[in-house]
Amino acid sequence: ETAVLGAVRDITPRKKMELALRESEDKFRKLAEDAQVGVYLHQDGIFRYINPCFARMFGYKIDEIVGRLGPVDFCHPDDWPLVARKIEARYRDEEAKAHYNFRGVRKDGSVRIMEVYGSRTTFQQRPAIIGMIMDVTAEKERERKLQASLKEKEVLLQEIHHRVKNNMQIISSLLRLQARQANNPHFEQLIQVCQNRIRSMALIHEKFYETSDFTKIDFNDYARRLLSYLLAIYIKDEKQITLDIGIQDVFLDINKAIPCGLLINEIVSNSLKHAFPGGKRGTISLKMRRTNHQEVELIIADDGVGFPPKFDLHKITSLGLQLVKDLVRQLGGHFELIQRRGIEYRIYFQG
Known part of the structure; x- marks a missing residue:
């Protein structure tokens, strides 16, 4: 008696996977074919896939490149060592992705600047490089x-x-x-x-x-040079006056720097002329920093004789002190005048 023995297996899941894979490949190919940047895949030094934009970019037809030419054929000789290192690094998993520029050579011999993005992938169960390339010569x-x-x-x-x-x-x-x-x-x-x-x-x-x-200047060096100049003008004995300058990373643009420089000039000049009569020794200090409110704090002080008794800042008539008020106003700031041991100006403005 004749009998037939067979086996039946449900391959529906596998067929669904194959269908999904084909659909995915079709979507990728459609996306790559329509892309306005070059898309490529190369393996073993040969391009296995390029899109039409890649071919146009280098002046070739697709079938002149795929399976025949590799990255070395499109790279300027002087740039090939860099490109080869980048490719090798991805094959060795030392670099997951790469982004760099190189000089590409077209079919007609003209040289263009190319920007490339590439990463490692698998093609036919073996390592390969997939990526995008753009001509950035114009940019x-x-x-x-x-x-x-x-x-x-x-x-x-x-x-x-x-x-x-x-x-x-x-x-x-x-x-x-x-x-x-x-x-x-x-x-x-x-x-x-x-x-x-x-x-x-x-x-x-x-x-x-x-x-x-x-856009801005370092006020530390500027203030030191200005005060040294004023000291040389007004003081004959260099040991008479000690300068104490401390400026912490203050940079000002020209619209703030000029009135601020004039302000320092007026106050320090006034101290040098009037605070130390008869060769009296003393110190002039200049401190400058940014506060937590992003204001510039400028403190200029001396330990000289100070203002005369019953001095009233609001009734001043001297040009120098009037200039101080005007310059502070020009800076959009405000100031305090403190009379302790000598005179201290505390000036605040946005800078």
């Missing part, structure tokens, strides 16, 4: 032109600050010559005050000329 050229334009503007700004500083020095020299011709000690003193104010502004432009950052 890089725009960046280069922008950088060149910025450099030209930096040079121009430096030249402007340099010329302003020089013009201020010329004005100061003309005032000095005029003062000598007048042969009047009081007039000479007035001219010296004007020269100091000009010098305080010229130093700002000098600092901007010396720095590569035209």
Whole structure:
């Protein structure tokens, strides 16, 4: 008697998986084919897949590349060591993903700047590299032109600050010559005050000329140079006055730096002229920091003789102290005048 023995197995799950895989592959291929960036997959140094955009980017047809050419054929010789290291690192799992630029060579020999993103994958159960590539030559050229334009503007700004500083020095020299011709000690003193104010502004432009950052200047170096200049002008014995300067990371733009520099000039000049009569020894301190409220706190103090009795700040008539009030107002700030052992100005403004 003849019999047939067979086995039946339900392969529905497997068929569903195969169908899902085909659908996934179709979706990926559709997405890659329509992409406006180059999409590629290479294995063993040969491209196994590229999309139409990749082919157009390098001036080839797809069948001229797939299965025939590899990354080395599209890379400038000088950049190939970098590209080869990046590929090898991904094959060795030292680098999961890579993002870098290199010079690509088109079929006609022209060179373009390429930006590539790549990662390791599996193709036919073996390691491969999949990624995207874009021609960024135009973007890089725009960046280069922008950088060149910025450099030209930096040079121009430096030249402007340099010329302003020089013009201020010329004005100061003309005032000095005029003062000598007048042969009047009081007039000479007035001219010296004007020269100091000009010098305080010229130093700002000098600092901007010396720095590569035209948005702000470091006030620590500026204040030290200004106070050293004023000390040399007003004090003959360098041991008579001690300067105590402490400025903690205060940077100001030119709109704040010039009135602040003039403010320091007025207060310190006043101390040097009046606080230490008869060669009296003493200290002038200048402290500057940012508060927790992001205000700039400027404290200028001396331990000299102080203001005369019954002094009323609101009834002042001297140009120097009037300038102090006006400059603080220009900074959008406020100040306190404290008379202890000498005089102390506490000035606050947004900077």
